[in-house]
Amino acid sequence: MKIALANDHAGLALKIEIAAWLTAQGHEVIDFGTDSSDPADLPDHVYPAARAVATGKADRGIFVDGVGYGSAMIANKVNGVYAAVCQDSFCAELARSHSDTNVLCIGGKIIGSAIAMEIVRVWMTTEWLGTSDEKFARRVAKVVEINDENLKPVE
Template structure:
């Protein structure tokens, strides 16, 4: 699977650990930066990574900032991107199984690397239940319909 990764200065170290784990699992990781711990502006890195997911150039995205919410706010502005913040494996699994999220946002100031890797593992290995249970497909479909009414398609 192709994974777009992005971070700000607060998520740099954790992103590196997650990327290593993903590669060890056989995934292809595209790192949109940042590439150090110097203070930076999160949108400069999350936006291009989220665009890669929206355009289908990446299958999923994993973004790491201070608390995760900034990344999710940015990513969810794009059509076809369904981002969730998860700080524990239970919520990460539900974000995949119930909501078919394609972007995971994690707070590098909130959880340590051991828990973060458990969160990523849960999210990466959980299947969406909408393929077998109609209620999840119906609910996600309603969200997609809202996006179709209010989110503009990507321009070139």
């Protein structure tokens, strides 16, 4: 699977750890993040990564900033991107299984490495239940309809 990674300075250390784990699991990493601890503007990194997910250049995205919400706010402005902030593995499991999210956002300043890596592992390995349970398919279809009514297609 191709995974778009994005980060600002606050997410740099965790992004590096996530990239190494993803690569070890056989995934291809496309890195849109900064490689510096100097202050960086989050939209400069998250927006191109979100566009990569929206256009199919990446299958999923994992974005790391200070608390995760900035990345999710930016990513969810892009048609076809469904981002969730997850602060524990239970949220990560539900974000995938119930909501079919394609972008995971994590806060590098509020979640330690061990918890963050468990969140990534769970999110990456959890399947969406909408293929076997109509209620999840129906709910996600409604979200996709809202997306399509309000956001212009990404070219």
